[in-house]
Amino acid sequence: MVHVLGSRVLLHPTDPERSRAFYGGALGLAVYREFGTGPERGTVYFLGGGFLEVSGRSDTPPVPGLQLWLQVDDVRAAHAELLGAGVRVLRPPVKEPWGLIEMWLADPDGVRIAVVEVPSDHPLRYRP
Secondary structure: OOOOOOOOEEEOOOOHHHHHHHHHHHOOOOEEEEEOOOOOOEEEEEEOOEEEEEOOOOOOOOOOOOEEEEEOOOHHHHHHHHHHOOOOEEEEEEEOOOOOEEEEEEOOOOOEEEEEEOOOOOHHHOOO
16 A cells, blocks of 8 residues: 655646746645746645646646646636636536536646535535
């Protein structure tokens, strides 16, 4: 058994500065730590119970299957705020058949991001 002490998603964008402006500026993610120098330095952002590291550079966008899932308190308020910040919203908030309210965004490289609200009556909130 692997004893995992921590984890993070590693993202090597095609334009690190543009991605840092998106994740740190437009999305407003808090910085956990930074390392290195120059345009390809690393920035690690808080993602609730996890982390997102934007570092290095890639010649091609990340694989199409990579997606992020971010839970927020109020997805409609996040929608208005993100539109105001110029974020590309792929789909506005919709209550899904499984009960979550989901909005979909894309980062500058096309990484799809689900921004999700868990309603108060949803089973994910139920704690027996």
